[in-house]
Amino acid sequence: xxxxxxxxxxxxxxxxxxxxxxxxxxxxxxxxxxxxxxxxxxxxxxxxxxxxxxxxxxxxxxxxxxxxxxxxxxxxxxxxxxxxxxxxxxxxxxxxxxxxxxxxxxxxxxxxxxxxxxxxxxxxxxxxxxxxxxxxxxxxxxxxxxxxxxxxxxxxxxxxxxxxxx
Amino acid sequence: xxxxxxxxxxxxxxxxxxxxxxxxxxxxxxxxxxxxxxxxxxxxxxxxxxxxxxxxxxxxxxxxxxxxxxxxxxxxxxxxxxxxxxxxxxxxxxxxxxxxxxxxxxxxxxxxxxxxxxxxxxxxxxxxxxxxxxxxxxxxxxxxxxxxxxxxxxxxxxxxxxxxxxxxxxxxxxxxxxxxxxxxxxxxxxxxxxxxxxxxxxxxxxxxxxxxxxxxxxxxxxxxxxxxxxxxxxxxxxxxxxxxxxxxxxxxxxxxxxxxxxxxxxxxxxxxxxxxxxxxxxxxxxxxxxxxx
Numbered sequence: 001x002x003x004x005x006x007x008x009x010x011x012x013x014x015x016x017x018x019x020x021x022x023x024x025x026x027x028x029x030x031x032x033x034x035x036x037x038x039x040x041x042x043x044x045x046x047x048x049x050x051x052x053x054x055x056x057x058x059x060x061x062x063x064x065x066x067x068x069x070x071x072x073x074x075x076x077x078x079x080x081x082x083x084x085x086x087x088x089x090x091x092x093x094x095x096x097x098x099x100x101x102x103x104x105x106x107x108x109x110x111x112x113x114x115x116x117x118x119x120x121x122x123x124x125x126x127x128x129x130x131x132x133x134x135x136x137x138x139x140x141x142x143x144x145x146x147x148x149x150x151x152x153x154x155x156x157x158x159x160x161x162x163x164x165x166x
Numbered sequence: 167x168x169x170x171x172x173x174x175x176x177x178x179x180x181x182x183x184x185x186x187x188x189x190x191x192x193x194x195x196x197x198x199x200x201x202x203x204x205x206x207x208x209x210x211x212x213x214x215x216x217x218x219x220x221x222x223x224x225x226x227x228x229x230x231x232x233x234x235x236x237x238x239x240x241x242x243x244x245x246x247x248x249x250x251x252x253x254x255x256x257x258x259x260x261x262x263x264x265x266x267x268x269x270x271x272x273x274x275x276x277x278x279x280x281x282x283x284x285x286x287x288x289x290x291x292x293x294x295x296x297x298x299x300x301x302x303x304x305x306x307x308x309x310x311x312x313x314x315x316x317x318x319x320x321x322x323x324x325x326x327x328x329x330x331x332x333x334x335x336x337x338x339x340x341x342x343x344x345x346x347x348x349x350x351x352x353x354x355x356x357x358x359x360x361x362x363x364x365x366x367x368x369x370x371x372x373x374x375x376x377x378x379x380x381x382x383x384x385x386x387x388x389x390x391x392x393x394x395x396x397x398x399x400x401x402x403x404x405x406x407x408x409x410x411x412x413x414x415x416x417x418x419x420x421x422x423x424x425x426x427x428x429x430x431x432x433x434x435x436x437x438x439x440x441x442x443x444x445x446x447x448x449x450x451x452x453x454x455x456x457x458x459x
Contacts (some may be wrong), residue, residue, distance in 0.1 A: 011171065030173040053203050055358060060270055066244075069270045072202045076173065077219055120269065141357030142268025 017078045020088025028075040035059045035070040038085060046086035046115045057143035060116035061085050067120045086115035089122060098122045101160035109147035117143050121157050130164035168205045172214040178221060179304060179333055185216055187306040187329050192216040194331060196240050197275040200283050224333060227252065233339025239278025239332045246277060256337065258347030258366055262293040265351040268358045278332045284324040291390035292382030293349050293366035300336040305329040311336065318389035344370050346453025350445045352437055361385055362429045363437040367445040371453040376400040379446065386421035386438055393420040405450050410443045417442040
């Protein structure tokens with residue numbers, strides 16, 4: 001499965017990280033993205049590969065609570081970090097507040113952009129800050145929805161995030 | 167999977183410059199949002215990487231006692247946008263920072279990377295030029311501090327020596343105190359887009375006249391530029407729609423815009439005229455604000 005680099009050598013580094021509350025330790029190839037490792041090694045397939053160049057946001061995960069595109073993030077950089085994927089968002093089999101808002105507002109069409117958007121919205125909620133609609137649009141702007149269902153996505157975020165005046 | 171054969175991850179600047187000194191093949195990676203894509207696209211010469219990500223001291227943003235703002239080279243755009251001292255003293259840099267990419271990119275991409283990749287469209291460039299920012303470049307046995315204006319060498323090219331690391335961006339108090347600033351990014355989309363044109367204006371105002379004015383332009387020439395003729399014209403001049411229009415015209419003269427698939431030369435020149443006027447007018451308004459420092 002490993003493609004050879006020009007040197008033809010797989011350079012392995014030890015990685016210790018927490019994913020969705022569970023600690024992991026294993027060796028990764030320095031050439032692997034965090035996206036590769038989360039999907040192929042750990043089977044968190046809720047992390048989607050879209051553009052693979054950091055434009056579309058489908059591969060967004062939270063690293064220490066911050067949204068990051070895992071397709072342009074080396075797996076070794078996640079050493080010592082806490083990673084959350086969409087699989088780590090529900091609690092005891094119940095959908096989170098953000099997930100419920102997306103369901104209730106009908107903010108999901110094909111669903112490919114949904115995991116990333118739910119994670120970015122969760123990070124906004126966890127920040128404890130308040131948001132104007134303009135700020136919400138700005139903070140979700142790193143996600144492309146090719147079904148173009150943006151209005152309902154914004155509605156879901158407005159529903160779940162504390163409003164700011166302005 | 168990226169074509170990488172070596173990844174060095176030093177934890178201090180000293181260790182990093184030593185590694186760089188000993189291995190001419192090493193290329194620097196910070197946030198990775200440009201470099202990894204370059205590698206993805208098959209660029210040559212990027213198989214041995216020196217990562218700056220574990221060097222904590224490079225991420226710091228601080229206000230020195232003498233009023234100099236020191237921005238570590240690997241400070242992310244998100245951090246710059248959120249930093250209290252930057253928002254207070256360099257609001258146009260905060261505006262530039264939040265205009266770059268999208269949130270996930272801003273959480274990772276670094277200001278030092280934005281400068282060192284030499285992109286003429288880099289969102290930080292025009293504002294740092296207007297601010298007369300200084301760059302601290304360190305190598306194993308030397309350190310130099312140069313004005314950012316002397317750093318750009320051509321499209322995608324900067325005067326960073328192979329043994330050097332950009333460690334900090336310095337903005338002395340004299341560069342920002344009492345100024346008002348404004349950055350305008352013009353692009354086809356409001357997010358996740360490369361600038362068609364970037365204009366950053368910074369000025370001091372007294373009694374309705376410009377005391378001084380500095381204008382930085384991105385994507386108006388092969389490298390980010392200042393508009394020195396426009397700046398000289400503005401000094402001491404009354405702020406009127408006629409003087410703003412003349413400043414815009416002089417900015418067009420300073421430019422060397424070209425036609426690309428994003429925009430024609432004519433359209434870019436129109437943008438330079440109009441957006442320079444707007445950026446300068448807003449900067450002047452802010453400079454007149456008693457809360458501005």
